[in-house]
Amino acid sequence: KQEVTQIPAxxxxxxxxxxxxxxxxxxxxxxxxxWFRQDPGKGLTSLLLIQSSQREQTSGRxxxxxxxxxxxxTLYIAASQPGDSATYLCAVRPGYGGSQGNLIFGKGxxxxxxx
Amino acid sequence: DTGVSQDPRHKITKRGQNVTFRCDPISEHxxxxxxxxxxxxxPEFLTYFQNEAQLEKSRLxxxxxxxxxxxxxxxxxEIQRTEQGDxxxxxxxxxxxxxxxxxxxxxxxxxxxxxxx
Numbered sequence: 001k002q003e004v005t006q007i008p009a010x011x012x013x014x015x016x017x018x019x020x021x022x023x024x025x026x027x028x029x030x031x032x033x034x035w036f037r038q039d040p041g042k043g044l045t046s047l048l049l050i051q052s053s054q055r056e057q058t059s060g061r062x063x064x065x066x067x068x069x070x071x072x073x074t075l076y077i078a079a080s081q082p083g084d085s086a087t088y089l090c091a092v093r094p095g096y097g098g099s100q101g102n103l104i105f106g107k108g109x110x111x112x113x114x115x
Numbered sequence: 116d117t118g119v120s121q122d123p124r125h126k127i128t129k130r131g132q133n134v135t136f137r138c139d140p141i142s143e144h145x146x147x148x149x150x151x152x153x154x155x156x157x158p159e160f161l162t163y164f165q166n167e168a169q170l171e172k173s174r175l176x177x178x179x180x181x182x183x184x185x186x187x188x189x190x191x192x193e194i195q196r197t198e199q200g201d202x203x204x205x206x207x208x209x210x211x212x213x214x215x216x217x218x219x220x221x222x223x224x225x226x227x228x229x230x231x232x
Binding site: 034036041042044045089102104 | 224
């Protein structure tokens, strides 16, 4: 059974700091991995999607890497801002079949960026 | 249409009552998903539609839950005889049909927060 773990559960940093969020998964047979952002009481916003054949994806100040063989992904946020404060969720789409939307999520990392 | 719309945003009900939620996906998206999220947890997959066909259901979707998408546009999720354990945020997401090997990003609504007293 695929399980997704995110460490740390919460993180507080001063504005301007670079930071790394970690995600691990137990079964390397994945189709893709996505990072989402969730603001309190709101839905999820997709940030980056990495296909299983890719090593990384970048969007602005965000960079996500994938090491499928070791079951790990990292989300790097450069020059953090207070507006980055949110919960960041990692999700994998299993490679064994099932619908494309049947994602397995971690519990998230709650990020707080202090001004 | 700027995104996935869910109604209501909040629902408080008494145990044993029936509730129904509605989701309007992004208009050109033919795929629609329901997820459930409890406090401090990631979302859990419930069910998936392609157009009007319900193609996949999670074991989490007990007999008290039913979802429909009658015309391949909006969808409803009904919970009968609600229990306190049903209290959660119910999230709807949609996506366009992606070609083989293409990205499939899900676009989520803001959710319906259900509280069963």
